[in-house]
Amino acid sequence: MEARRIRLADIAETTGYSLGTVSKVLNGRSDISDEARSTIDAALKNSGYRRHGQKKVSQRYVEVVFQDLDTIWALEVLRGVLHETRRYPDISVITTESGTRQHPDDDWIDGVLRRKPFGVIFIFANVTEAEKAKLRINGIPYVIFDPSGEPANDDFSVQADNWAGGVLATRHLLALGHKRIGIITGPEEMMCSRARLDGYTSALAEQGIAVDPTLVTEGNFTTAGGYAQAMELLGNPHRPTAIFAGSDLQAMGVYEAARQNRLRIPEDLSVVGFDDVQAAAFLGPALTTVRQPLQDMAAVSTRMLLDTAEGRPTQHHVILPTSLVVRGSTRELR
Known part of the structure; x- marks a missing residue:
């Protein structure tokens, strides 16, 4: 029977107790035996009966907005959100594919106001002041994960130390004796791309090496883009x-370009990546x-969102450290 059709008389008939006894259990009366209380409570629960004035526990949703979900990078991010929300049984995660790395689609804000999530995590994208105002008016907090531009002071954001990562990668190759080091950046308009490139140029400057423009190419963080840019770099008469x-x-993508150019990694070409997604350790070579x-x-990002929504103090901007993981794709230049 559906919960709305359940009557106390049905509970009395099911349990064999009087309607008065069932009513006493519902009202929390003490003049009821433990056995009767236990039996009637179980019947009420199994029937789906909802006590008068009892509110159904509502499910809360965290919405994660990606440009796309077809990469292992995106799955790593989503896995981190799911792992954190697992500690909150009333919170679920929904995902949205919308817009570009700079901004969600124009109609996204109307959709999120209809969905009314508990909070929103934007991947890369920044939002306009008008959109921020709408989110605030509707009580929907947001966090920007790895913002594509400089976050505003009143934004909440989380990112990695991209500049230090660029320095670490380039210093590692310099220490192995490489001087002609090519770089495939991400999109120039993204802050993380510029920071990694700045780290690269800073490490070269430490060794008194001028940047060779023919060794700097702009990619788009995809495998196909990495392949195309690597083919350009490796076609240089003085290849890196x-x-x-x-x-x-x-x-x-660099691995495939090297294979097509009959170059062995790392014997003929050393390669360093950025992110350390799970698949990185299983490439050949790692x-x-x-x-x-x-x-x-x-x-x-998820904890920051929950703290903000529930009125707990939290940092506005968090930068987490990067580290170098040395595997088999780099070696000393001989």
Whole structure:
């Protein structure tokens, strides 16, 4: 029977107790035996009966807005959000594919106001002041994960130390004797891409090496883009002896470009990636990369969102450290 059709008389008939006894249990009376109370409570629960004035526990949703979900990078981020929300049984996660790395689609804000999530995590994208105002008016907090531009002072954001990661990758290759080091950046308009490139140029400057424009190419953080840019770099008459790819997905494209050019990694070409997605350790050879703690960043973003929504104090901007993971794709230049 549906919960709205359940009557106390039905509970009395099912349990064999009087209607008065059932009513006493509902009203919390003490002059009822433990056996009767236990039996009637069980029958009420099993029937789906809802006590008068009892509110159904509502489910809360965290919405995660991606440009797309077809990469292992996105799955790493989503895994971090899910791991953190697992501790809250009344919170679920929904995902949206919308817009570009800079901004969601124009109609996204209307959709989110209809869905009314508990909070929103934007991946890369920034939001306009008008959209921020609508979110605030409707009591929907937001966090920007790895913002594509400089976050505003009143934004909440989480990112990795991209500049330090670029320095670490380039210093590693320099220490192995490489001087012609190519770089495949991400999109120039993204703050993380510019920071990694700045780290690369800073590390070269430490060794008194001028940046060679023919060794700098702009990618799009995809495997196909990494392949295309690596083919351009390796077609240079004075090709690089090492390539720093701005993401692990781009590094995978470098592997294919090297194969087509009959270059062995790392014997003929050293390669460093960025992110340390799970697949990086299983490439042949295993990829040396800069570890960006994607799952930790996602977990921090989620906690920041929950703290903000529930009125607890939290930092506005968090930058997590990067680290170098040395594997088999780099070697000393001989």
